[in-house]
Amino acid sequence: MKKVFALLLALSMFCALLAGCGKKEETDNVTVRVGAMSGPTAMGMVKLMKDAEDGTAKGTYEFADLSTDPSTFVAPLTKGDIDIAAVPSNLASVIYNNTNGGVQILAVNTLGVLNIVERGDSVQSIKDLAGKKLYATGQGATPEYTLRHILKQNGIDPDSGLTIQWCADTTEALSYIANDSEAIAMLPQPFATAAMGQVDGLRVAIDLNDAWTEIEDCDIVTGVVVARTDFVKEHPQAVETFLSEYEASVAYTNDNAADAAELIAGYGIVAKAPLAEKAIPKCHITFLKGQEMKDSVSGYLQILFDENPQAVGGTLPADDFYYGL
Known part of the structure; x- marks a missing residue:
């Protein structure tokens, strides 16, 4: 009888393990809804946009219409209609403060422009x-x-x-x-x-x-990529996949300006490819994550706070604002 009980217990644990694995796979098999502004942030994302359109991206992505107004993404992020968005660094801080930590910065994507x-x-x-x-x-x-x-x-x-x-x-x-x-x-x-x-x-x-x-140790951090904190917790693998593919997309834009410019013009981010090609080296499109991201963003937000606290939402974000740290 004890052997039977032990066998049943082992089987139940094995089934629970399988169920847990299945649940994990289901959790991360998700369509990531992404918002980006027209301009440098979308320029760095253009290869990922193309891969998603062609079905060759590792993750599954749905890109919102490009916007010239960063506040366009505030309500969708707050309501959960968008999972990840490229926004100005100070706006990320404002959203964080207004939602009690509802967003996290995943990466810096644009320095001063x-x-x-x-x-x-x-x-x-x-x-x-x-x-x-x-x-x-x-x-x-x-x-x-x-x-x-x-x-x-x-x-x-x-x-x-x-x-x-x-x-x-x-x-x-x-x-x-x-x-x-x-x-x-x-x-x-x-x-x-x-x-x-x-x-x-x-x-x-x-x-x-x-x-x-010449006057500061930190960077001018114009743009960052943020994600809803709940999304990060629920879909950690999807976030990691996005970051990997986005980093590769940024590298593609910087290393293949002529080809990237054709995509940029094709998506209507910049009217003409020759203009986009000339602008890419001057847009300081980048990808910073981890401690390097935190050092740059926190230093810049501190200076903005000193100029006007409301520029960052009244208070500086806590450490949980920075993904992966």
């Missing part, structure tokens, strides 16, 4: 902006806070040491540049590259990444 451009040669360094008029976009968002920090660290009061005229969008800023040969502007990539194709003599005077690294 801001350039100071002009048609002449009056600007060789940040200090040359003193006393000048600068057209810019991004008031009340990370471009403004990044610019203000760089100016202050270079001894220029951003409120009185120069005149900053905030424009509604990049098109408005471009109109000033086109009509005034002495105009100076702060433009993001890839728009800055596009503008140089439209305005004769327009040049990048300063890449703000370079100006930033």
Whole structure:
């Protein structure tokens, strides 16, 4: 009787083990719903988008329509309609704070994309902006806070040491540049590259990444990839597969600019492939994860917090904001 009982117990444990394995497989066999903004974040994701479309990706992905407004993904992330999204780093912090830790950063995907451009040669360094008029976009968002920090660290009061005229969008800023040969502007990539194709003599005077690294140890972290915390817990293998494929997609974009540009134009991320090819090296598309990700993001968020706490949602995120640590 004892032998029979032992046999039944062993069989039940074996069945439970099989059931557990089956449940794990089912949990990770999931369609990952992904959102991305048009611009550098989508440029780095384009190979994965193509592989998903062709059915050659390891994971199963459903990509939402590209958006120019990062807030588009806030509600879907909060409601669970999107699992993973590429968003500005400070917005990731805001969502984290507003959802009590409802999202985690998986990786950094874009460093600084801001350039100071002009048609002449009056600007060789940040200090040359003193006393000048600068057209810019991004008031009340990370471009403004990044610019203000760089100016202050270079001894220029951003409120009185120069005149900053905030424009509604990049098109408005471009109109000033086109009509005034002495105009100076702060433009993001890839728009800055596009503008140089439209305005004769327009040049990048300063890449703000370079100006930033002269004063800080961390990076300008423009974009990150976040996932719903619940999704990470429920589908760990799907998250790891996504990260692996996304890292490969970023490498493809940076290493195969001409081919990636064709895909970028094909998906309507940038109008023309030649423009996309020129812009890719200037967009600082990257992939950082783990401790390197945390160091970059936490350092940048601290600076934004010091400029304006509400820029990051009122408080700095805790350690559980960073995936894999």
